[in-house]
Amino acid sequence: MDFVAILSIFVMACFVGYYVVWSVTPALHTPLMAVTNAISSVIIVGALIAGAAAGSASSKWLGLLGVVLASINIFGGFAVTSRMLAMYKKKDRPAPAKH
Amino acid sequence: MEHATAGSSFAALAYLVAGVCFILALRGLSSPTLSQRGNRFGMIGMTIAVVTTLVTHVPMQAVGLVLTGPSGVVSATGPLFARIDFVTVLEILAAIGIGAVIGITTARRIAMTDMPQLVAAFHSLVGLAAVLVACAAFLNPIAFGIADMVIPMIGQPFAAIHGVSRIEMGLGVAIGAITFSGSVIAFLKLNGNMGGKPIMLPGRHVINLAVLAAILLLIAYFTQDQSAWIFWTITILSFAIGFLLIIPIGGADMPVVVSMLNSYSGWAAAAMGFTLHNSAMIITGALVGSSGAILSYIMCRAMNRSFISVIAGGFGAVADTSGGGDKIDRPWKRGSAEDAAFLMSQAEQVVIVPGYGMAVAQAQHVLREMADKLKEHGVRVKYAIHPVAGRMPGHMNVLLAEANVPYDEVFELEDINSEFAQTDVAFVIGANDVTNPAAKTDKTSPIYGMPVLDVEKAKTVLFIKRSMGGVGYAGVDNDVFYMDNTMMLLADAKKMVEDIVKSLD
Structure with missing residues (x-):
């Protein structure tokens, strides 16, 4: 892909992001932060490439450390989002017994 | 990446699909009912991205004279003497595993x-x-x-x-x-x-x-x-x-x-x-x-x-030094848990205004109990959330959701502000600056122009605060404290609400 092609994807994605995020209900802004945090860990792709590449031992170890950090985020981010979202309940449904 | 092979165009396509999944993940958050599905889209997208990378970047080990080419792809170098480097494969999988264990444990244990x-x-x-x-x-x-x-x-x-x-x-x-x-x-x-x-x-x-x-x-x-x-x-x-x-x-x-x-x-x-x-x-x-x-x-x-x-x-x-002295002397009324319980049980509608203080005192669960008790008395209970209440966007909503408060009882500022005039009791717990009417009237106030919840319009304001000494974050005094229809409940938020619950029995 040439630079202009990726720049186009980027600019379009910014617009998509703008409209999608404005439609998020304010009550879910904390889960929104948690899930955006999880998906921004897609940076793991770069860490995996570095970890898998031969040629530089230091680059490989930096990559592996990056994989650990990004994985903490991916698993932690999605798990905590899911935990939060499970708590949002409507009035009509009888709430499960607690306490 | 410069090789337009079948493999690399497959990879580019897979990454695009992953990107679309991430868009759908955020789209799902437009309503609480669709949100879990959105989160699953996020997980699918991430799986696609990770698997694609693992498949297209298999670690290779050079044997003999062969150099591993760009991205470790064998075809880039041509010769036969390269084999999969299983040690590195295991190291990568271990790295993902370590991250998964730490991440999931943290996510399960963390308090809301x-x-x-x-x-x-x-x-x-x-x-x-x-x-x-x-x-x-x-x-x-x-x-x-x-x-x-x-x-x-x-x-x-x-x-x-x-x-x-x-x-x-x-x-x-x-x-x-x-x-x-x-x-x-x-x-x-x-x-x-x-x-x-x-x-x-x-x-x-x-x-x-x-x-x-x-x-x-x-x-x-x-x-x-x-x-x-x-x-x-x-x-x-x-x-x-x-x-x-x-x-x-x-x-x-x-x-x-x-x-x-x-x-x-x-x-x-x-x-x-x-x-x-x-x-x-x-x-x-x-x-x-x-x-x-x-x-x-x-x-x-x-x-x-x-x-x-x-x-x-x-x-x-x-620190706000301007006119701090005369404000301390202004008269204010102090109430007890029994007074608060009586006032609220007689009310038709109570609007609860939570703030960071509720989070600090961990008072959300007992607050929900209080609301349940009030509902038994036939009182209509609503929650009013200011966008900056708490320490992050949506902080109060998550805490109330954790305490099993149905999300359709929770309202944003612009949806509930007009209702305070028809509200019998505004119950402020751990919030301060977001209720300060000076934001509407006092041009010299540092918070002038900030949208605030109009609690002063309610027939009675119950204001939980630890002491009269402290001012809000903005360092400004709040006129609501000194109004005739305000009753200050000076105590730890959780302790006070527990006492109110007892009095409601």
Whole structure:
């Protein structure tokens, strides 16, 4: 892909992001932060490439450390989002017994 | 990446699908009913991205004279003598496993009141991961397909990194490092390891601008000269500026800071996506970047402050000395838990206004019990949430959801503000500045112009506060305390609500 092609994807994605995020209900802004945090860990792709590449031992170890950090985020981010979202309940449904 | 093989176009397509899944993940958050499905889309997208990378970048081990080519693809070098490097495969899987265990354990154990700290900590990890990837790319640019081997007339052959890639790497490492050190400070402040008060360095604006200018100049110079010292100086200066930018910002401005760092973590991912020509990373980076930016904007608007003034920091650092004396002497009424219980049980409608103090006191569960008791008395109970109540966007909503408060009883400022005039009791728990009518009337007040909840219009205001001495974050007195129809309930929020629940029996 040439630079202009990726720049186009980027600019379009910014617009998509703008409209999608404005439609998020304010009550879910904390889960929104948690899930955006999880998906921004897609940076793991770069860490995996570095970890898998031969040629530089230091680059490989930096990559592996990056994989650990990004994985903490991916698993932690999605798990905590899911935990939060499970708590949002409507009035009509009888709430499960607690306490 | 320059080889347009079947494998690489499959990979590009898979990354695009992953990017679309991430869009759907955010789209799902438009309503609580669809949100779990959205979250699953996010997980699917991430799985696609990771598996695609693992499959297209299988670690190879050179045997004999064979050199491993760009991206470790065998076809790039042609010869037969390369085999899968199983040790590295295991190391990668172990790295993912370690991260999974730490991540899932943390996510399960964390208390909902600690969510702002957790999010800040997670942001710091994204930032650090971006820095590590950029460093790895700098050390081994051939593996990332961003450099050409140059064999000079004299000296060693070296990998010349493409000019555009140098800018992308420089920006990526700078934004990543700022995200990391900024998030660490935000975490320490939110977690209470560091005072919430702004720390002001003399001449900090000059220092910050100078460091920022130096980073940008170095990135520009980096395109001409790929010496290691330039790259490492950019990294170190960026760590420093992240630290310097966040220390002067006070505790209650944290919603803006956390959102801003959220945005930065996205831009860091996008910058690395440009380096790797990876559409999943670019789409995600743009989504997260705009998401954080929009949240920062919403938070700033809710405080009627400009983004610049928040970033400049120091808000609430100067104690309000003007006319502090005469305010202390103004008469106010003190109530007991029994009074509060009686007033609310007689009411037709009670609107609860929670704030950061509720989170600190962990009072959300007992508050829900109180609401249940009131409903048994035939009282209509609603919750009014100010956008900046708490320490991060939506903080109060999550805590109320945790306490099993149905989300259709919880209202945003603009949806409920007109109802206070028809409300019998406004019950303020742990909030202060967001109810201050001075924001509407007093042009000299530091919070003038900030949208506030009109609690003073209710027939009675019950205001839980620890003591009369302290002022809100903005350092301004609140006229609501001294109104005839206000009753101050001076106690720890949780203790007071527990007593009210007992009195309601």
